[in-house]
Amino acid sequence: MLLIEHLYTGHAAAGEALELPFEYRTKSRLRAKLKSGEEVGLFLPRGTILRGGMKLAAADGRIVEVIAAPEALLEVRCADALELARAAYHLGNRHVAVELGEGWLRIQADHVLEGMLAGLGATVTPVTAPFEPEAGAYSHGHQHPGEGSSAARIHVMGGGD
Numbered sequence: 001m002l003l004i005e006h007l008y009t010g011h012a013a014a015g016e017a018l019e020l021p022f023e024y025r026t027k028s029r030l031r032a033k034l035k036s037g038e039e040v041g042l043f044l045p046r047g048t049i050l051r052g053g054m055k056l057a058a059a060d061g062r063i064v065e066v067i068a069a070p071e072a073l074l075e076v077r078c079a080d081a082l083e084l085a086r087a088a089y090h091l092g093n094r095h096v097a098v099e100l101g102e103g104w105l106r107i108q109a110d111h112v113l114e115g116m117l118a119g120l121g122a123t124v125t126p127v128t129a130p131f132e133p134e135a136g137a138y139s140h141g142h143q144h145p146g147e148g149s150s151a152a153r154i155h156v157m158g159g160g161d
Helices: 081-093 111-119
Strands: 002-008 016-020 029-033 039-043 055-058 063-068 070-077 099-101 104-108 123-130
Touching: 002 063, 016 029, 070 081, 070 111, 081 104, 081 111, 111 123
Parallel strands: 002 039, 016 063
Antiparallel strands: 002 055, 029 039, 055 063, 070 104, 070 123, 099 104
């Protein structure tokens, strides 16, 4: 298994690609597969959020580009800026990850939130796209109860062992 422990900030082109949905790009310990099919183990600093286009340095010297995988999302549009702000407020009040765009919000597909947003007067449309939500004010060091465990856990993409 190829080991990846560091982000890469240089200018070299990536020779490999790792495509992940947002849920897995928030894990600091992860077992996944490159687009080539090779298995990799990510052991990144806690709190690392991988964004599409970022690069990783593998233990063998290869550079791996992170690709934000398309996933099922809801795009939220409103009649005016006040209604869009109201929708954003209600999503934020529920600690929902939100991607902001010019005149729209995107969230991961959720029928309960879809109903709430429709009830607020928003137009909600299913879309398939990469998800790049805002990092949030507490993106560095913010933890919820139970997340502070010092035990390293490896998350396996796709549900395997």
